[in-house]
Amino acid sequence: MTTSDSGKRTAGTTTTLITGANKGLGFETARQLVGAGHIVYVGSRDAERGRRAAELLGARWVLLDVTDDDSVAGAVEVVAADGGGLDVLVNNAGIERWGADNSAIGAAEVTAADMRQVFETNAFGMVRVTHAFLPLLRRSAAPVVVNVSSGLGSLSRVSDPDEAAYAFPGVAYPASKTTVNMVTVQYAKAFPQMRINAVEPGFTKTDINGNTGVQSVEEGAEIIVRMARMGSDGPTGGFFDAAGPLPW
Known part of the structure; x- marks a missing residue:
């Protein structure tokens, strides 16, 4: 795999x-990266x-349930x-409990079972896939x-009455995405040869929020795609949205 003079990966050489x-x-991230020349594997738990x-x-398809060890191991195989290798991993799979x-589900109603279900996909699933x-x-x-994190995972934003996340x-x-951010930092420190970052797509119209978001998937995927196409001289261990770095 090579990089271009701009620092972005050369079209046709990157497996994602x-x-x-x-x-x-x-899906939108995959569409844009296929358009940029990536060989893209669409990971899906639904065949x-x-x-x-x-x-x-x-694109290519691979059966991948991030909550299942055997499924993840099969996807690796x-x-x-x-092709033998992987250049870009986008940990996008996520759920919310309503x-x-x-x-x-607020603090008065949330149970350990609620937390466990969300963490199994959003946090543990990310670690399971990355490790494998x-x-x-x-x-x-x-x-x-x-x-793929969220602005709701920013302790600074959620604790500031002037922020919408408050x-x-x-x-x-939010707790699962805060965990995503911490894991991102720790992985980035452990593997300095890799570019490992968390991103906030913004409030995007998707099934996870009942399509109530204020921006399109094209807009939301922009920061994911930008970071996926980053060269070896790019940042690592950071948290970004389309406008730049975000507070932890």
């Missing part, structure tokens, strides 16, 4: 895996939706058998990991 890529931000998405995108009235694919990433000349009552989802 995106989790949760059969719809929403993952039919994954195959359909890959066909529409001109598929990618390794196809109450009976379709509102976020580390050997393939280490074969790359300029490996990149992009962890009004969000949910517990499990």
